[in-house]
Amino acid sequence: MTKAFVRHEPLFRNWVKKLPDSLSAYPAEDKRYHLVVSLACPWAHRCLMTRSLKGLEDCISVSIVHPVFARTKPTSSTDLHAGWQFETPGNPPVANSAGFGSIDCDDVLTGKPDPVISGAIYVRDIYERHMERDDHERFTEEQLATLKYSVPILWCKKTQKIVSNESSEIIRMLNDEFNDFSKCPQVDLFPPHLLNQIESVNSWVFTDINNGVYKCGFGKDQHSYDEAIETLFSSLDRAENILSKSKFLCGDTMTAADIRLFATLIRFDEVYVVYFKTNCKMIRSDYPNLLRFCSDIYHIPEIKKTVNMKHIKQHYYTSHPTLNYYAIIPKGPDFLKTLDEFKANRQSF
Numbered sequence: 001m002t003k004a005f006v007r008h009e010p011l012f013r014n015w016v017k018k019l020p021d022s023l024s025a026y027p028a029e030d031k032r033y034h035l036v037v038s039l040a041c042p043w044a045h046r047c048l049m050t051r052s053l054k055g056l057e058d059c060i061s062v063s064i065v066h067p068v069f070a071r072t073k074p075t076s077s078t079d080l081h082a083g084w085q086f087e088t089p090g091n092p093p094v095a096n097s098a099g100f101g102s103i104d105c106d107d108v109l110t111g112k113p114d115p116v117i118s119g120a121i122y123v124r125d126i127y128e129r130h131m132e133r134d135d136h137e138r139f140t141e142e143q144l145a146t147l148k149y150s151v152p153i154l155w156c157k158k159t160q161k162i163v164s165n166e167s168s169e170i171i172r173m174l175n176d177e178f179n180d181f182s183k184c185p186q187v188d189l190f191p192p193h194l195l196n197q198i199e200s201v202n203s204w205v206f207t208d209i210n211n212g213v214y215k216c217g218f219g220k221d222q223h224s225y226d227e228a229i230e231t232l233f234s235s236l237d238r239a240e241n242i243l244s245k246s247k248f249l250c251g252d253t254m255t256a257a258d259i260r261l262f263a264t265l266i267r268f269d270e271v272y273v274v275y276f277k278t279n280c281k282m283i284r285s286d287y288p289n290l291l292r293f294c295s296d297i298y299h300i301p302e303i304k305k306t307v308n309m310k311h312i313k314q315h316y317y318t319s320h321p322t323l324n325y326y327a328i329i330p331k332g333p334d335f336l337k338t339l340d341e342f343k344a345n346r347q348s349f
């Protein structure tokens with residue numbers, strides 16, 4: 001059996017469609033849909049960035065989970081699953097699933113139980129709620145056995161079901177289908193003339209970089225790591241080269257391809273270099289064009305408000321006891337300060 005990290009296929013792949021195209025169960029409507037996210041998760045972050053850029057905050061509500069994975073059946077002696085939990089601001093700090101660390105319940109959390117999906121204490125509860133309805137019939141035993149209780153989730157308040165748990169499809173829906181309710185319908189992260197180019201960039205950025213860092217971090221043998229790290233850095237070099245010639249990955253316009261790369265790069269120096277052992281080069285010292293790209297995107301106000309480095313570090317460094325048993329969170333290197341300094345230095349010329 002392979003010891004390489006294998007990402008599980010998401011199981012919920014329904015589409016929200018705008019009226020009048022929509023004969024589907026999920027027509028685009030104001031305030032009908034809800035996102036469940038972690039501010040730490042790069043896949044959820046794509047959705048938050050798209051929601052913010054499109055001005056969909058009033059249309060699509062959000063629940064924010066606590067950054068630390070917890071036992072989701074804490075009274076069971078056989079079910080040791082650990083995953084996302086909801087928490088209430090001001091509650092006592094939370095330890096990791098091995099009992100170490102002390103992570104505060106800060107003000108950005110949206111409450112336990114979740115105020116929108118009533119009774120949900122864990123993200124797992126949302127999946128189980130959905131499964132209790134009729135849908136599990138269409139999943140195979142194997143799919144159910146490997147089901148991940150992942151975020152992001154796009155939830156339908158009307159049917160009380162999961163619409164989608166695939167971020168690449170959620171961002172497409174948020175971009176295309178909600179323009180009637182968007183404060184910025186003119187923002188288009190998938191402009192028609194760039195669609196082929198976006199898809200072609202996404203294919204290697206996803207495999208080698210977005211997922212590539214996870215392959216480095218979660219592979220279970222040297223060979224898997226060695227392969228993943230080679231591919232990761234040759235693709236980062238490739239992105240660096242593209243961004244030495246153009247502002248964004250597909251030219252002068254920021255597209256979904258940039259949002260997807262940014263979600264990994266903003267976590268790179270703070271987390272992946274240490275935690276996933278991706279330490280051949282750092283963005284801040286070795287990749288001037290990736291650094292410039294990160295600074296440009298981070299300083300867009302709609303993006304900046306979606307970046308929560310505290311949750312990012314708290315989540316990764318405490319949630320996998322096999323990687324960091326005592327849940328100690330490293331102090332450096334303050335990548336956001338580097339981005340602010342980069343911007344200030346550029347402006348002073």
Ligand SMILES: N[C@@H](CCC(=O)N[C@@H](CS)C(=O)NCC(=O)O)C(=O)O
Binds near residue numbers: 084165
């Ligand atoms: N295909 C999913 C993947 C999402 C994903 O992997 N989310 C991680 C957090 S970064 C998760 O929720 N993992 C739950 C777990 O490992 O139990 C997407 O892109 O939406």
